[in-house]
Amino acid sequence: MPSALPPLDELLARAHVVSLPLSTRFRGITLREAMILEGPNGATEFSPFTEYEDAEAATWLRAGIEFGWGDEPSPLRRRIPVNATMPAVAPDRVEAVLARYDGCRTVKVKVAERGQSLADDVARVAEVRRLMGPEGRVRLDANAGWNVDEAERAIHALAEFDLEYVEQPCPSVEELAEVRRRVTHMGIPIAADESVRKADDPIAVARADAADLLIVKAQPLGGIHRALAIVREAGLPVTVSSALDTSVGLALGAHLAACVPELPYDCGLGTASLLAADVTDEPLLAHGGSVDVRRVDVSQRMLRDYAAPPERDAWWRDRLTRCYALLSHDEH
Template sequence: MNQLPDLDELLNAAHVVSLPMTVQFRGVRHREALLLEGPAGWGEFSPFLEYAAPEAASWLRSAIEAAWEGYPEPVRSSVPVNATLPAVGPERVEAVLASYDATHTIKVKVAEKGQDLAHDVARVAEVRRLLPDAAIRIDANAGWDHDAALAALEALAGFSLQYAEQPVAGIAGLARLREEVARRGLGIPIAADESVRKESDPLAVARAGAADLIVIKAQPLGGVRRALQIVHDAGLPAVVSSALDTSIGLRQGAALAAALPELPYACGLATGSLFSSDITADRFVAVDGALQLRDIAADPELLRRHAVGTERLAFWCRRLADCHGELLGANA
């Protein structure tokens, strides 16, 4: 949007919550988010705590787009989604997957700190045992180096992986790995996530031939319209994913998936099942493996119930102010 709301307007529209999770994910058991209520609806600003203002500002731009501008017209009303399996032991796989209504496609987290390849193989093997016909994709969050990634992909190739998401860090690392995977005939497509959303140029990975597909998220890429343009310019198939969002943030991701001209893969937008509570009584979760597009609004009672204390509220208001300053500078 051309005209940013004033900072005071954003602060007056802000609600900060902390939601409990059913399992540990990215090292946290509670997820904090700042929600904005604007003239077009609700938006979510929830950059992870380690992100400084220059990176987190794109997340604020996405929230402002949702709450002040709204979404582009959708081309579909239903968005298929995958289940996301954290790095749990094989004995917990069935229980975690039972919370999802999206078991046609499973995204399995691998390369967890403190674990080794045997843990990853056991987890993927248990998913394949339970769901022999499901599409399985893995996500390493750049947790392997080149040699470890090759060893892991060779060990996991027998499970017919749909793709491997960000197995190594950096665009050059992805390109080198993708070339070697092809040379060895492993048949595992390489997807770029961090190498799209955390790079100053999100198109660099496509120009380098470093990935077979890209993973896109509405918040980190600055909103639905900006993400749509990136997919168009990259010319690669796209998977829409979330950043461990509340139902409001998931609605932003669904708006992106619904507006893409083509949607060849199930989307990572079912992570609402990882929360034991949300900010709306009518939670945005999958039915028969898909999200049905609809408006989402926060419930006042749930906002009060999950509101953070004074210290955390001040922290998030400072983040909001810092990111607003970044956006003002970018628009100058």
């Protein structure tokens, strides 16, 4: 973080609220709203999902301010290998989604989607494995959608597709630990996402031996410096991922990934491919399976063309003001 928060008036004066269409339905939405801020370091982002409460959203604002106004640690690498992200689509749409990701050798497949069955998951994962071939890497993300018994049953059903790991099969740390105990003989690692980024104590999952690796995200964890501190304290391997950010937010994630000492897994920073429009003429897309570590220059034309309606613009500005007040209180 900068030594002092920039003035609220400065943030609001440099803020642009956009509503970007998605190429396919994801997380139950077809439009992604985000606030783009322009700081002295360049463009930055504030884009907590709309259902998040202010206390959680304020952490995202802290990250955006740090990237736009604060100091950056020195990067260890200039390109970040990334995975393709497969929404909970029907098998006949899998190939078209994969075509949007150039050269990616890893696919994260969304499973446990509300309203779908385990048979739907099996069909989707089977098609991903068929298209990726035996050398491709396939990981699952359940977004805490199963209970322990459902997770055990699903992992057994999906294990034949040679899984790299299963991300957040259940909501709680205790449930993760139990699932990990039940499937350890299968050699399939368990990753924690929500149990890190939405937890009061992001290290608790590591302390409880409830996961083999952590998913870390720059915005939800409060910025690069805070995320790196969590990585150091947890002492587990990590995957750096995103939260359906614009290319500006993905650039923040790529800068975090560039500073993590070791990156044993492809990162979830290729999700610009899920957007049908972005805020830049040079989106941070995967090329040859990697994205560059670079700042993104926003396009004023794109900001105008995809500007959110006035009532949504006002909603986001009110939200920023409330979250800023929370950060100001923490500073004092």
